[in-house]
Amino acid sequence: MTHRIAVIGAGFAGLSCARVLRRAGFYVDMFESDRVVGGRMGTSRLGVVPFDHGAQYVTGRSDRFRAYLDELVHSGYAANWRPNIAGMGEGNAPNWIVGTPGMSAMVRPLAEGVQVHTNRRVHTLQRNDNAWQIWFDDQTSTGPFAAVAVAVPAPEAALIMGRDVADFSERLSAVRFSPIWALMIRLDEQVLPEYDAYSDMSQVIRWVGRNNVKLGRSSRGEHIVVHASPGWTRETEDAEPEMVAEELWSEVCHVLNLPPVRPKQMSAHLWKHGLVDQPLGETYLFSSEFMVGAAGDWCRGRLAEHAFESGASLGKAMVDALT
Template sequence: MPNPSSPQVAVIGAGLAGIACARTLTRAGASVRVFEKALKVGGRMGSRQTPFGSFDHGAQAFTVRDPRFETALRTVPESIARWSTPAVHVVDPLGRITEAADRSEVRWVGTPAMEALPRAWAAPLADAGALVLGTRVQVVERDAVDSSRWQLQTLGDDGSVRVFAGFDAVLFATPASQAADVLERSRLAPTFVERLRGIEVAPCWTLMLAFPQAATALGPAWNAAFSAHHRVAWVARESSKPGRGPVERWTVHASPAWSQEHAGDDPQRVEAKLRKAFAEVTGIRAEPSHTAVKLWRHAKTLTPLGRPHLWDARLGLGACGDWCLGHRAEHAFVSGLELALAALAR
């Protein structure tokens, strides 16, 4: 049950930024409710489960540069592992290595799948009943009982409309355009809306392929590469990651420009084009037993905010996300952490 004497905070979005924000607030004694339109936490730190094994179809790996991120990761050592097998190469459109492997920075993954990390950090929130999943925030408005506080109008997956009230602060941890949509609909914070509309983010089509019939590893000697192919930006052998199943599986991220150009295309057409590009880059022309595609509409920040968060102490409104600083998982964590600290200092 919320403690009425503690700051009451609503966090909208349960990706890595939202979980980091809520986790920091809770550890400082605030009472937090986290609202997420999906049915699970993690956002692009999510994983797709299939009969052939998991796919990290969003974030492929993460690096650790900020000491605060490193300290937080130490709290969940069982949920992460060093991706030590592959060196990340740069390859031409035919998969030929054009630059020496990047061995200068360690890459980490969630284990047994990427979603394990946000799930581990969100577990105390779930245990406390602070996660409200499958719920989309439609409007933020002044509380009907106490006009110094906020209330949220929400729409559930089942069509139910609910009102959650009594919040001292409302913090958005969603893609910038989604936060702007809610604020515009709520007729709030026009300065925030203007800043949020200035964030440029590219989509990303993701292709997933499984080859359970393969007795040995298929294709190139490398396991992960940035690609110069006009359709493909990244290719990785999922089965090379620690804690994954042995079935040969590959994930392909389309380039930002190609994804933007084909964002409205039929998924079957996208799949066919990306499979052709995958074969050109890797040399793998075997027929997969499983294929799937997903469009991430808010994947790669092109024009970031340039600061860790937005925060208006007078209104008690804020926004965070990887789009504040860039597009890395670490950017999302730092943004959520720093917004929480700003809200606590109010």
């Protein structure tokens, strides 16, 4: 009998796990709380303009992730980006990879052959007769599944898995995240001085980047992404997004000495579990007794590559346990 497996969370980790399971011949159902896939590899819209409001670019260190990035570049889902970065010096442009036409394109090929159910927020897991039942926030449920991979940030995984599922709660609670405010800004004309990106500008600002210089984006006007620092975000986490947008824009104008221009549109988004501060230190969690595991960037680090590796490794452990 072909096993049916559930993957919860359609970010890089969940989707890379799903691909390994699918390629091994399992049926995979994926449940995602958002209306789109990608998680923190997200592409959002301000009016008609797409913005990468989470990850800005990726780099590949492991052979497996580099091979995946090559696959993406060859099939047109990603491209190289060599931005001029303030403070880096002439000729020192990094060689980064970005999704085209948006960062979320980098995860899309992983979903091939997978049943992705969006707008499905998972509440808890229930074990019945050696199989899993999944309960949603709206009090409906689905199942049975032979195995479940939970690929959401550790604090959310702890809620879904509770205390009765395997015994991961202590390890999950040791993982720490910082929230990050992301600001998307749309201007009619170019206002940033000569560089494409500025990092660690002040105590408040962590990143300022021109989104529309990446390949595949609209070149008209100026579309800027700003990320606030973890410290400032923690202090303002409960503030209204409109107020945060005004404060961040005013800080950008101040530190970059910009002329007094009013953005055509701007919008602030809070990544509640944005960047990992304290990772787990293991590539994934898995119990072959209960057939349940957890994966995410938080297992080993704070980058897209860590999420991809964690998900793929959990997928492999599940395949080994089920065959």
